[in-house]
Amino acid sequence: xxxxxxxxxxxxxxxxxxxxxxxxxxxxxxxxxxxxxxxxxxxxxxxxxxxxxxxxxxxxxxxxxxxxxxxxxxxxxxxxxxxxxxxxxxxxxxxxxxxxxxxxxxxxxxxxxxxxxxxxxxxxxxxxxxxxxxxxxxxxxxxxxxxxxxxxxxxxxxxxxxxxxxxxxxxxxxxxxxxxxxxxxxxxxxxxxxxxxxxxxxxxxxxxxxxxxxxxxxxxxxxxxxxxxxxxxxxxxxxxxxxxxxxxxxxxxxxxxxxxxxxxxxxxxxxxxxxxxxxxxxxxxxxxxxxxxxxxxxxxxxxxxxxxxxxxxxxxxxxxxxxxxxxxxxxxxxxxxxxxxxxxxxxxxxxxxxxxxxxxxxxxxxxxxxxxxxxxxxxxxxxxxxxxxx
Amino acid sequence: xxxxxxxxxxxxxxxxxxxxxxxxxxxxxxxxxxxxxxxxxxxxxxxxxxxxxxxxxxxxxxxxxxxxxxxxxxxxxxxxxxxxxxxxxxxxxxxxxxxxxxxxxxxxxxxxxxxxxxxxxxxxxxxxxxxxxxxxxxxxxxxxxxxxxxxxxxxxxxxxxxxxxxxxxxxxxxxxxxxxxxxxxxxxxxxxxxxxxxxxxxxxxxxxxxxxxxxxxxxxxxxxxxxxxxxxxx
Ligand SMILES: Nc1ncnc2c1ncn2[C@@H]1O[C@H](COP(=O)(O)OP(=O)(O)OP(=O)(O)O)[C@@H](O)[C@H]1O
Ligand SMILES: [Mg+2]
Numbered sequence: 001x002x003x004x005x006x007x008x009x010x011x012x013x014x015x016x017x018x019x020x021x022x023x024x025x026x027x028x029x030x031x032x033x034x035x036x037x038x039x040x041x042x043x044x045x046x047x048x049x050x051x052x053x054x055x056x057x058x059x060x061x062x063x064x065x066x067x068x069x070x071x072x073x074x075x076x077x078x079x080x081x082x083x084x085x086x087x088x089x090x091x092x093x094x095x096x097x098x099x100x101x102x103x104x105x106x107x108x109x110x111x112x113x114x115x116x117x118x119x120x121x122x123x124x125x126x127x128x129x130x131x132x133x134x135x136x137x138x139x140x141x142x143x144x145x146x147x148x149x150x151x152x153x154x155x156x157x158x159x160x161x162x163x164x165x166x167x168x169x170x171x172x173x174x175x176x177x178x179x180x181x182x183x184x185x186x187x188x189x190x191x192x193x194x195x196x197x198x199x200x201x202x203x204x205x206x207x208x209x210x211x212x213x214x215x216x217x218x219x220x221x222x223x224x225x226x227x228x229x230x231x232x233x234x235x236x237x238x239x240x241x242x243x244x245x246x247x248x249x250x251x252x253x254x255x256x257x258x259x260x261x262x263x264x265x266x267x268x269x270x271x272x273x274x275x276x277x278x279x280x281x282x283x284x285x286x287x288x289x290x291x292x293x294x295x296x297x298x299x300x301x302x303x304x305x306x307x308x309x310x311x312x313x314x315x316x317x318x319x320x321x322x323x324x325x326x327x328x329x330x331x332x333x334x335x336x337x338x339x340x341x342x343x344x345x346x347x348x349x350x351x352x353x354x355x356x357x358x359x360x361x362x363x364x365x366x367x368x369x370x371x372x373x374x375x376x377x378x379x380x381x382x383x384x385x386x387x388x389x390x
Numbered sequence: 391x392x393x394x395x396x397x398x399x400x401x402x403x404x405x406x407x408x409x410x411x412x413x414x415x416x417x418x419x420x421x422x423x424x425x426x427x428x429x430x431x432x433x434x435x436x437x438x439x440x441x442x443x444x445x446x447x448x449x450x451x452x453x454x455x456x457x458x459x460x461x462x463x464x465x466x467x468x469x470x471x472x473x474x475x476x477x478x479x480x481x482x483x484x485x486x487x488x489x490x491x492x493x494x495x496x497x498x499x500x501x502x503x504x505x506x507x508x509x510x511x512x513x514x515x516x517x518x519x520x521x522x523x524x525x526x527x528x529x530x531x532x533x534x535x536x537x538x539x540x541x542x543x544x545x546x547x548x549x550x551x552x553x554x555x556x557x558x559x560x561x562x563x564x565x566x567x568x569x570x571x572x573x574x575x576x577x578x579x580x581x582x583x584x585x586x587x588x589x590x591x592x593x594x595x596x597x598x599x600x601x602x603x604x605x606x607x608x609x610x611x612x613x614x615x616x617x618x619x620x621x622x623x624x
Contacts, residue, residue: 002504013492013533282488285449286549287477287505289470381449385488 003292007299011307017272018304025308025361028261030316032357035257037320037347038328039250043243044348045183047236051216052125053184055235058220060093060212060227073100073113074163077208081224084212092218094121095209097199101162103174103192105150112192114162116199123215126187130178131195138198139177143188147179154179160192165204172202258360266368269301273372280376281384290377294370297377301369305362323347395422396556396589397446401455404441404612415441417612419455423591425556428583430592432600433609439593440485442609443559446591447480448472460556477505481550481588483560487542489534489549495521496530499549506553520552524578540571547575554586561593572598 011018065076087093097116119131133139161171327344404416416438431439444450451465503513521527524544564572608616
């Protein structure tokens with residue numbers, strides 16, 4: 001096709017001007033893909049953390065248990081179903097007993113949620129093995145946020161007061177056996193982990209639990225009466241809703257970035273085509289039809305975006321791959337979102353994201369080349385040669 | 391082609407809209423040109439020379455009257471047909487050269503042949519021949535901005551001539567050239583006129599060009615006021 005050959009010639013002949021346009025466009029590609037990649041990577045990471053630290057393969061809840069209603073806690077416990085025992089022994093289900101307590105760090109009073117958890121469990125990422133300590137004091141484990149707000153450090157003692165199954169208040173000294181770091185604020189803020197057996201003794205609830213956490217790779221065992229299975233989808237619904245909201249916010253930014261790059265294309269393309277009126281008039285005087293001229297300049301504009309995709313690939317692939325490997329360091333304040341945010345986000349680039357971005361830029365570049373070219377090609381050629389259109 | 395004429399103009403009027411009214415740039419022109427003429431439209435600035443060349447070149451159309459070029463009435467041609475006519479039969483030389491800035495000299499001259507879909511080997515030979523006519527073979531790889539005014543004008547002539555058109559329309563081809571270059575170019579065109587039997591129509595008020603003309607058509611205020619053969623040059 002002659003238009004293809006001429007368009008290519010125009011691009012090469014235009015030299016620096018071509019490379020300027022191509023560079024602006026390639027920047028648009030890389031920034032948009034990077035930005036989307038960060039958002040997607042964030043989503044992935046947030047969900048991964050939820051699963052690793054909290055949800056695992058789903059949870060069995062005692063039928064009275066409602067995490068949003070603290071008053072349910074004292075009633076939502078019962079002995080484990082007998083069929084679970086084998087799976088607990090194989091580390092396929094880990095029971096957790098939940099209770100409420102008050103601690104008195106440094107003379108203050110603070111209500112906390114006590115979670116009795118098997119120190120030998122491997123289902124959740126919480127480093128419960130740190131609870132395997134001998135001694136009179138109750139070993140407890142807490143997260144860095146909790147440690148910071150209570151000013152407690154490893155080895156410190158703190159008084160715990162609780163009410164057992166009979167409604168009797170009791171108190172004891174607890175010793176911080178470990179402090180763990182997690183991206184997930186909900187397993188950290190206001191929570192204290194205690195060895196399961198110890199909590200059962202404290203509460204006088206032998207062999208009881210409030211929830212059972214199922215390993216990810218375990219097939220769902222038969223439902224037990226009195227226990228409700230909450231699958232991953234149910235447990236991730238909240239975070240999915242938040243992410244969805246965030247995604248809408250992200251889309252707005254995507255849209256803004258896209259508009260900016262379109263503006264850049266529009267600017268360079270429209271300006272250059274208007275500046276090239278005389279050239280277009282000359283093409284017509286030399287015997288090109290309007291259709292050929294429109295085709296030529298449209299292909300030229302479209303080729304910009306193809307070249308830009310190529311250039312973007314040259315510097316973008318190594319750059320974006322590096323980011324995906326090394327992660328993007330988030331500003332410290334990002335923790336305040338209340339979402340699981342790691343200090344580093346590892347962007348995820350999907351084929352769909354890349355394809356959509358490239359096609360969008362390609363289509364835009366083509367349209368913004370086509371429109372002014374058509375306008376000029378429709379002009380009286382004598383006016384175009386004079387460069388009359390301003 | 392009426393009576394062996396390659397161009398026939400009858401009662402041509404061209405008006406341009408100006409403000410709320412019209413300006414009459416060409417006011418009842420009757421002219422015809424035969425094959426192989428070397429003719430010039432001469433007259434003061436604003437007399438309508440360029441306007442007439444544009445209409446002959448099917449870049450513009452008459453408001454009234456008729457202009458027939460190679461048997462085709464330019465005002466009634468579709469855009470595609472007009473492009474065809476220009477592509478196959480017309481060569482333009484613009485006052486401002488209008489070389490395509492992104493192309494090399496070779497590519498500029500090659501351009502009309504690409505539109506004619508000429509094959510590569512023939513194309514290359516034709517381009518080199520045309521550059522040879524105007525003495526520009528040493529500049530094939532140069533870009534227009536690297537050329538002097540005279541070289542650019544010669545490039546534009548080569549581009550107009552390369553397809554050996556029936557009609558060459560040259561608007562002030564020497565306006566930006568010094569006397570030596572002007573003569574060189576006019577001699578080149580004179581030779582091409584003889585060798586190729588192409589019809590040349592100039593628009594000019596340059597005495598150097600006028601000396602070479604074999605027919606001098608004087609325009610004033612959009613009217614032909616004189617039309618004479620100048621046999622001394624024949
Ligand atoms: N597109 C246009 N709109 C309005 N008036 C025009 C237009 N084109 C030409 N004219 C007018 O028509 C007249 C003839 O213009 P033309 O360009 O043919 O003159 P010319 O003889 O070529 O002059 P010059 O020697 O200066 O090139 C001028 O008065 C010009 O102002
Ligand atoms: Mg003029």
